[in-house]
Amino acid sequence: MDLKLKALTKSLWVFHAACSPCNNCDIEILDLLTPRYDVERFGIALVGSVRHADVLLVTGVPNYKTKEILKTLYSQAPQPCLVVAVGNCACGRMMFKDSYNSPCAVDELVPVSAYIPGCPPKPEAMIAGVVKLIQKVRGKK
Amino acid sequence: MSHKVVVPIGPYHPLQEEPEYFRLYVEGEKVVDIDIVIGYMHRGIEELSEHKHFDQIPFLVERICGICSTSHPFAYVNAVEDLIKITIPERALYIRTIIAEMERIHSHLLWLGLAGHFIGYNTVWMWSWRYREPVLDMFEMITGNRNHYAMMKVGGVRRDIKDEDVPILKKTLDDLVPAVDMFKGAVMDDPVIKARLKGIGILTKQQAIDWAVVGPTARASGINIDVRKDDPYGAYDKVSWNVIVEEDGDIFAKTKVRILEMYESIRIIRECLDKMPKGPIDFDVKDIPPGEGIGRVEAPRGECFHYVKSDGTNRPIRHKIRAPSYMNVASNKIAAVGGTISDATITLAAVDPCYCCTERLTVLDKHSNKNIMNGWDLIRLSQEKTEKLRNSIK
Numbered sequence: 001m002d003l004k005l006k007a008l009t010k011s012l013w014v015f016h017a018a019c020s021p022c023n024n025c026d027i028e029i030l031d032l033l034t035p036r037y038d039v040e041r042f043g044i045a046l047v048g049s050v051r052h053a054d055v056l057l058v059t060g061v062p063n064y065k066t067k068e069i070l071k072t073l074y075s076q077a078p079q080p081c082l083v084v085a086v087g088n089c090a091c092g093r094m095m096f097k098d099s100y101n102s103p104c105a106v107d108e109l110v111p112v113s114a115y116i117p118g119c120p121p122k123p124e125a126m127i128a129g130v131v132k133l134i135q136k137v138r139g140k141k
Numbered sequence: 142m143s144h145k146v147v148v149p150i151g152p153y154h155p156l157q158e159e160p161e162y163f164r165l166y167v168e169g170e171k172v173v174d175i176d177i178v179i180g181y182m183h184r185g186i187e188e189l190s191e192h193k194h195f196d197q198i199p200f201l202v203e204r205i206c207g208i209c210s211t212s213h214p215f216a217y218v219n220a221v222e223d224l225i226k227i228t229i230p231e232r233a234l235y236i237r238t239i240i241a242e243m244e245r246i247h248s249h250l251l252w253l254g255l256a257g258h259f260i261g262y263n264t265v266w267m268w269s270w271r272y273r274e275p276v277l278d279m280f281e282m283i284t285g286n287r288n289h290y291a292m293m294k295v296g297g298v299r300r301d302i303k304d305e306d307v308p309i310l311k312k313t314l315d316d317l318v319p320a321v322d323m324f325k326g327a328v329m330d331d332p333v334i335k336a337r338l339k340g341i342g343i344l345t346k347q348q349a350i351d352w353a354v355v356g357p358t359a360r361a362s363g364i365n366i367d368v369r370k371d372d373p374y375g376a377y378d379k380v381s382w383n384v385i386v387e388e389d390g391d392i393f394a395k396t397k398v399r400i401l402e403m404y405e406s407i408r409i410i411r412e413c414l415d416k417m418p419k420g421p422i423d424f425d426v427k428d429i430p431p432g433e434g435i436g437r438v439e440a441p442r443g444e445c446f447h448y449v450k451s452d453g454t455n456r457p458i459r460h461k462i463r464a465p466s467y468m469n470v471a472s473n474k475i476a477a478v479g480g481t482i483s484d485a486t487i488t489l490a491a492v493d494p495c496y497c498c499t500e501r502l503t504v505l506d507k508h509s510n511k512n513i514m515n516g517w518d519l520i521r522l523s524q525e526k527t528e529k530l531r532n533s534i535k
Contacts, residue, residue: 021182023159027208
């Protein structure tokens with residue numbers, strides 16, 4: 001596990017799971033890949049399948065339909081898999097906690113390693129969040 | 142002999158950042174039928190909105206969608222102002238128009254980038270998102286946030302555009318024009334893009350009318366429809382601009398409409414900045430009388446419609462929302478069928494679908510996959526209950 005975690009901190013491959021968000025966090029995540037922020041410099045890349053991913057980025061409040069899918073996605077990811085909750089919705093359900101279609105929060109479904117609050121979090125905040133996550137993993141080592 | 146194969150796309154797939162599920166029925170390379178399954182983004186906003194008071198709802202409806210996050214509050218405040226029947230200060234109208242048009246620019250640049258990405262032109266993606274950043278910076282300067290601007294409020298706007306911000310805004314627009322010129326050149330003159338987009342995913346004028354599409358999707362099929370012209374709101378009747386209409390109905394026409402609309406948006410913002418009068422930015426609304434009102438806004442994707450019904454309390458008793466993608470997504474059934482599977486990605490993305498605006502909910506039986514309840518069932522249930530009560534009282 002130690003070696004795996006050490007390897008994980010080098011270049012994170014990210015899978016982006018949108019659990020009924022408003023799209024904004026998702027757009028900001030894509031924004032990270034584009035020239036101004038360009039996180040691919042640090043080896044962070046968005047991958048098309050969760051089976052290739054080291055990190056699961058979760059946005060939004062899970063509803064009854066995405067709840068099961070999020071669990072499946074997490075079980076399909078190669079372990080150890082870090083989960084990052086991006087945005088206020090994923091961190092604490094925000095105002096959607098009263099909705100009839102919002103059964104639970106993200107951290108009740110999968111173990112979350114880092115929370116990045118904001119509506120939407122600025123790309124700088126997301127980079128800072130990932131840096132802190134890497135530091136945390138290295139500290140544990 | 143035909144052999145039908147189902148190609149499932151989704152719900153989590155690299156094609157689009159939102160979860161949605163397409164079932165493509167293919168024969169060889171040809172798409173013969175398509176099913177679209179949505180519902181992954183449903184959050185029950187209409188119902189939530191009935192539990193919030195009138196001033197909280199702009200915050201909520203802004204979060205219907207992150208890309209059209211001005212269109213929904215704009216349509217909502219239009220609906221409430223229609224209900225109260227007030228005229229709001231002129232300066233607020235201009236500020237609303239500026240914000241809405243800036244949103245159109247950023248949304249069209251975003252779509253252009255994604256469309257480039259779908260056909261394998263990542264350069265277009267990177268360039269258009271690079272030029273989208275200054276627009277977001279302007280939003281941050283004016284409103285304090287890159288997305289979710291929170292500018293709309295019943296009776297006016299929340300923040301003023303400061304006089305010292307106006308030259309910076311104008312300079313950003315001046316810098317944006319060469320960039321849009323570049324995209325126009327890159328898309329119109331590039332033989333590969335032409336070959337990929339021309340004659341693909343055609344929606345003829347009649348089909349567009351039949352499927353009731355709205356916004357750039359309709360305008361690319363030769364229908365001159367634009368809420369900004371047909372039913373002016375904000376300051377759109379006070380500035381001069383043109384509706385862009387293309388006749389072909391293919392994806393190339395849709396791209397062209399969006400690129401040319403960016404020029405019109407820049408023109409509108411410039412004229413609004415020049416004409417914007419001094420004065421108050423909001424009207425103090427004391428109470429909301431009983432009644433109903435509608436608000437329509439031309440969102441980047443088409444007509445966005447809000448209906449609000451009030452009973453005189455501080456909360457609406459009904460808030461109905463119809464987002465543009467609700468109409469446009471269904472037209473994929475015409476546009477994608479008959480094309481090849483490699484064109485399906487760009488065809489499905491060509492209407493600029495926004496699923497989080499569109500989501501609806503229905504209750505299904507897990508085993509038979511049948512609708513458990515529809516509107517008629519609910520009416521029947523209600524009538525049965527009345528009947529039961531009547532019998533019990535007898």
